[in-house]
Amino acid sequence: MPTLDRGLLGDAYYSDHHWELLTEMVDLDNRMAGQSGEHEAAELVKDAFERHGLREAEITDFEIPGWWRGFSSLAVRADREHTFDADYQSIALPGTPAGEVTAEVVDVGYGRPADFANAELEGKIVAASSATPEDYGRWIHRGEKYGAAAEGGAAAFVFRNHIEGALPPTGSIGKEDGPGPIPAIGVSKEVGDRLVRYCEDGDVEATLNVDCRNEPTTSPNIEAVVGPDTEEEVLVTGHVDAHDIAEGANDNGVGTVLSAEVGRLLAQIEDELETKVRCLVFGSEEVGLFGAYHWVETHPDSQVKAILNADGAGYSRNMDVYTHRFDPIGDAFEETAAELGVPIDVNDEISPHSDHWPFVQRGIPGAQVRSKSEGSGRGWGHTHGDTLDKLDKRDLRELSVAFAAATAKVAEADREIEHKSVAEIREATIEEGYEEGMRNAGSWPFEA
Known part of the structure; x- marks a missing residue:
């Protein structure tokens, strides 16, 4: 069994490689999918893979529906007209079409399915909170709320943050073939x-105005390998793109540099690895998981033993792993927690909103690797506040050690992880209450 010996652990706990790469990435300022900063970041990642001793480093470009930000504003007529057009007040959601809408405003609170069902939406500007009630049982994605508004006949959508600090939230509401149906x-x-x-004081009319550009562009996937030349491989993944309004330090600069650092550590015990490990950083996660879908659709399912996807890690060193009911993956992380004496929370829940999902929905074993922190929802993520100063390199060091050790365990030849049928994944997704929301978002991948 491959192990991280004390010398390698010492190297990991003194490492600045991830922090240096992360600093270079955030200093690009804008890594929006399909734009120049994302491609520059891809070159930085490829260079890091090569410096760390990984083999076959390459960048593969693919086409996506690109989006470029213009201006946005919301003018609300209550006692008088109030215009919110500063970037700390309102911002367009990527994938929105351009347009101007004047209509009555309806607020649907948390934006649960029942909240939409009980509201008159036709022709209205519909507003919904970014929060999900703690007792709801699952997270309600932004795309679900936008889709429900559009399905209900809304003319426009307003996504209001529940985190204070003058931080309007961003996040894509575009479709596979271009912009969404209503301005947002x-x-x-x-x-x-x-x-x-x-709205509580009576009927309110507002004018929502968005200017933007939608046109095709390209995005990169970056990958390299370490370990034996086996037909089957373990994928260690993150995504290189970020939203254009912030540095994207945590989301998902951390996932990217964790993938590179896991590769660096495993390269030092390459001869002990029993299955090939592919460090794979996707493009265009934030606008539709396009990089992950491109990769899985151009490679055989049988090539992947498991995908371990880092997204949502970084604000603490306490790891949190969603295994999608692939128990052997959970076993590997629990064994790692026991051996290293560190907390790793493992649960078997479905998490259908990051780059592991295009794999898991096909029955390929996969997990999302996150970290636990205080607060509700994304926190600083998807806002101007996602900056390097919120992070601590000590957290990256601890996450890298645990992630590398668990990856080596997943790569053990005798650790069998069976693929599931699509029907099993579909049933699990339904059981956890995601079907209605994913259908509203246009992301339901299963037929009966």
């Missing part, structure tokens, strides 16, 4: 609270 913006909690207050 995110507004800060402070603007959102005012909007809710105005």
Whole structure:
């Protein structure tokens, strides 16, 4: 069994490689999918793979529906007209079409399915919170709320943040073949609270205005391998793109540099690895998981023993792993926790919103590797506040050690991880209550 000996652990706990790469990435300023900064970041990652001793480093470009930000504003007529057009008040959601809508505003609170069912949406500007009630049982994705508004006949959508600090949230609402059906913006909690207050006082009319550009472009996947030349391989993944309004330090700069650092550590015990490990950083996660879908659709399912996808890690060193009911993956992380004496929470829940999902929906074993921190929802993610100063390199060091050790265990030849049928994954996704929301978002991948 491959092990991280004390010398390698010492190297990992003194490492600055991940922090240096992360710093270079955030200093690009804009890694929006399909734009120049994402391609520059891809070159940085490829160079890091090569410096760390990984083999066959390459970048593969693929086409996506690109989106470029213009301006956005929300003018609300209550006691007088209030215009919110500063970037700390309102921002367009990527994938929105351009357009101007004047209509009555309806707020649907948390944006649960019942909230939409109980509201009159036709022709209205529909607002919904970014929060999900703690007792709801699952997270309600932004795309689900946008899709439900559009399905209900709304003319436009406002996504209001529940995190204070003048931080309007971003996040894609585009479709596989281009922009979504109705204009959409995110507004800060402070603007959102005012909007809710105005709605509580009576009928409120507003004008939502978005200018943007939608046209095809290309995005990169970056990959390299370490370990024996086996037909089957373990994928260690993150995504290189980020939203254009912030540095993208945590989401998902951390996932990218963890993939590179796991590769660096495993390269030092390459002769002990029993299955090939492919470090694979996807492009265009934030706008539709395009990089992950491109890769899985151009490679045989049998090539992948498991995908271990780092997304949502970084704000603490306490690892949290979603195994999608692939128990042997959970076993590997639990064994790692016991051997290293570190906390790793393992649960078998479905998490259908990151780059592991295009694999898992086909029955390929996969896990999302995150870290636990205080607060609700994304926290600083998808806002101007996703910056390097929120992170601590000590957390990256501990996450890298645990991630590398668990990857080596998943790569053990005698650790069998059976693929599931699509029907099994479909049933598990339904059991956990995701079908209605994913259908609203246009992301339901299963037929009966």
